[in-house]
Amino acid sequence: xxxxxxxxxxxxxxxxxxxxxxxxxxxxxxxxxxxxxxxxxxxxxxxxxxxxxxxxxxxxxxxxxxxxxxxxxxxxxxxxxxxxxxxxxxxxxxxxxxxxxxxxxxxxxxxxxxxxxxxxxxxxxxxxxxxxxxxxxxxxxxxxxxxxxxxxxxxxxxxxxxxxxxxxxxxxxxxxxxxxxxxxxxxxxxxxxxxxxxxxxxxxxxxxxxxxxxxxxxxxxxxxxxxxxxxxxxxxxxxxxxxxxxxxxxxxxxxxxxxxxxxxxxxxxxxxxxxxxxxxxxxxxxxxxxxxxxxxxxxxxxxxxxxxxxxxxxxxxxxxxxxxxxx
Amino acid sequence: xxxxxxxxxxxxxxxxxxxxxxxxxxxxxxxxxxxxxxxxxxxxxxxxxxxxxxxxxxxxxxxxxxxxxxxxxxxxxxxxxxxxxxxxxxxxxxxxxxxxxxxxxxxxxxxxxxxxxxxxxxxxxxxxxx
Numbered sequence: 001x002x003x004x005x006x007x008x009x010x011x012x013x014x015x016x017x018x019x020x021x022x023x024x025x026x027x028x029x030x031x032x033x034x035x036x037x038x039x040x041x042x043x044x045x046x047x048x049x050x051x052x053x054x055x056x057x058x059x060x061x062x063x064x065x066x067x068x069x070x071x072x073x074x075x076x077x078x079x080x081x082x083x084x085x086x087x088x089x090x091x092x093x094x095x096x097x098x099x100x101x102x103x104x105x106x107x108x109x110x111x112x113x114x115x116x117x118x119x120x121x122x123x124x125x126x127x128x129x130x131x132x133x134x135x136x137x138x139x140x141x142x143x144x145x146x147x148x149x150x151x152x153x154x155x156x157x158x159x160x161x162x163x164x165x166x167x168x169x170x171x172x173x174x175x176x177x178x179x180x181x182x183x184x185x186x187x188x189x190x191x192x193x194x195x196x197x198x199x200x201x202x203x204x205x206x207x208x209x210x211x212x213x214x215x216x217x218x219x220x221x222x223x224x225x226x227x228x229x230x231x232x233x234x235x236x237x238x239x240x241x242x243x244x245x246x247x248x249x250x251x252x253x254x255x256x257x258x259x260x261x262x263x264x265x266x267x268x269x270x271x272x273x274x275x276x277x278x279x280x281x282x283x284x285x286x287x288x289x290x291x292x293x294x295x296x297x298x299x300x301x302x303x304x305x306x307x308x309x310x311x312x313x314x315x316x317x318x319x320x321x322x323x324x325x326x327x
Numbered sequence: 328x329x330x331x332x333x334x335x336x337x338x339x340x341x342x343x344x345x346x347x348x349x350x351x352x353x354x355x356x357x358x359x360x361x362x363x364x365x366x367x368x369x370x371x372x373x374x375x376x377x378x379x380x381x382x383x384x385x386x387x388x389x390x391x392x393x394x395x396x397x398x399x400x401x402x403x404x405x406x407x408x409x410x411x412x413x414x415x416x417x418x419x420x421x422x423x424x425x426x427x428x429x430x431x432x433x434x435x436x437x438x439x440x441x442x443x444x445x446x447x448x449x450x451x452x453x454x455x456x457x
Contacts, residue, residue, distance in 0.1 A: 180361065190362035193355035208351040211361075212344060276422050276430050281362045297365050304373070307422060 057095070057140050061132055063088035068130070092129050093122065096144060100125050103148050108291075117152055124151030172210040173294075175200050180293050181286075190283045190293070214294060261307075268303040275300055330393040338384035343372055346389050350400060353393050359452050367450045370431040371400055374414070374446055377424050378402065381410040388445075396452040401438070403445025411437060414446055 067075060067085030075081055097118075104117035128144035136143075179199045183191040197204045261269050271289065274280045275296075282300070286293040334349060336342035347368050354364045375387060382405060392399040405411070414437060417425035428435045434449040 190360035192358045192360055193351070193364070194358065196361065204355045205352070208348060208355065211351070212348060272422060276426065279430070282365060283362050293361065301369065301372075304369075304422065304427070 057092070058134070060088040060092045060095075061129070061134055061140065064092070064129070065132065065134060089129060092140070093125060096125050096129075096140065097122065099141065099144065100148055103145065104152060107152050112155070117155070120155040121148045121152050124148035127151070169206075169210050169213045172200060172202055172206060173213055176207065176210055177292050177294050184283050184287070184293065190281060211294075214298065264303050264306055268299060268306070271296060271299050272303050272307075328394075332391045332393070334389045334391075335386050336389065338379055338387050340376065340379065342387075343375055346371055346375070349389075350391055350398065353391055354398055357393065357396055357398065357452055359398070359450070363450060363453055366431040367398065367400065367448070370428050370448055370450075371402070373424060373427055373431075374402060374448065377413055378405055378407070378410055381405075381407040381413070397449060399447055399449050401445050401447045403438075404440055404443035405445065406443050411444060 064085045067081050070076060100121040101118055104114060104121045107117055108114045124147040125144050128140070128147035131147075132140060132143055176196060179196055180191060183195060183199060187195070191199075193204045193207050196202075197207045200207065202210070261272075264272070267289070271285055274285045274288065275282070280288070282293050282296045286296045289296070291299075332349060332353065334346060336345055350367055350371060351364055354367065359367075371389075375389075378384065378387065384405075387402060388404065390399075390401040392401065413424040414428065414435065415425060417423050428448065432448040432450045434447075436447045436449075437444050438447055
């Protein structure tokens with residue numbers, strides 16, 4: 001037994017002598033694939049495998065819950081134990097953030113900022129860590145995944161709507177997003193309302209009403225920096241655009257001079273360019289950019305609204321109101 | 328046979344929702360694609376929005392004509408020469424109302440009605456009937 005192994009049982013709060021860090025895969029396939037990787041070659045050299053990495057999770061959970069669940073007030077009040085417990089919790093959060101990012105990426109095409117989704121997902125992760133029951137004998141990943149996904153879904157359900165929309169219509173709207181994404185490649189064209197209704201198990205009237213509710217969706221993103229100056233927006237854009245960067249650069253040369261465009265973020269400029277200068281349909285843009293058709297629709301509206309606000313007189317090439325404007 | 332559905336809605340942005348629902352229902356009947364319908368929604372919104380900015384109106388009359396794979400949305404009656412210019416003339420290089428309507432619908436015409444005019448936007452169904 002190594003010195004570390006000897007120390008661990010006797011000093012569960014010693015965070016300085018932890019076994020090899022577990023790398024949580026960001027890629028979904030990798031995550032589902034499953035083999036656990038280790039942080040560095042040193043770990044492999046020492047022959048610590050998956051079991052050892054899982055021990056780290058369990059160890060940190062024991063440290064944290066040993067303090068949190070303790071009924072002994074002396075344990076709770078001990079500042080050293082408290083700090084070690086909170087350090088363990090923080091380390092668990094850091095370790096599992098890649099999992100949160102991986103899950104958040106699944107929902108990145110629904111109109112919310114990726115970083116916002118990561119933050120929301122992180123709340124789910126923290127809840128999972130706090131509620132984890134060591135006696136259950138499951139891995140934290142298994143327990144945390146539905147918590148993270150659930151938190152993100154709740155966010156979309158309750159907070160993504162700027163106007164209160166009936167739950168049924170919200171759910172149908174979300175379902176339509178998925179149905180559209182499935183139907184477009186299958187039909188090789190944009191679906192009709194009747195096709196959407198059939199696929200979503202709804203009436204055409206309900207589909208129209210649900211689509212209308214999307215007008216009430218997503219006011220949060222309107223607050224984002226129009227230039228993406230934070231850098232976060234640009235990072236998200238790269239996630240969305242991937243291999244389109246070259247085409248995007250070409251577009252930049254041709255459209256940055258257009259009035260008002262400077263106030264749009266890169267993705268908005270790109271989408272407007274594709275729609276109004278290249279003549280692509282919303283479905284074609286959705287495919288190219290890697291987001292849903294409904295999201296493209298919302299982004300186009302949002303971008304045009306920004307343009308209108310920025311250069312209000314752009315729509316009005318005439319001089320300010322004159323006498324010929326009979327009212 | 329051409330069908331005509333006539334609406335008179337208050338001159339407010341919130342009333343545009345009613346127009347969209349009616350246009351959407353008729354477009355659905357003609358098996359318009361979601362892309363085409365959304366283009367028509369956007370064109371209608373922008374035209375009526377510009378009209379509300381340009382004129383002090385109490386209400387807007389919207390006629391939707393349905394004819395064998397074609398939707399015509401006629402809005403009026405307007406008097407603003409500024410609005411007429413916005414629809415007909417583009418300085419180019421930017422997405423103004425004129426460019427926007429040209430890209431979103433198949434045809435845009437201004438029809439004179441005495442001292443007023445109305446704007447007629449035409450959108451044809453693309454591709455075979457689903």
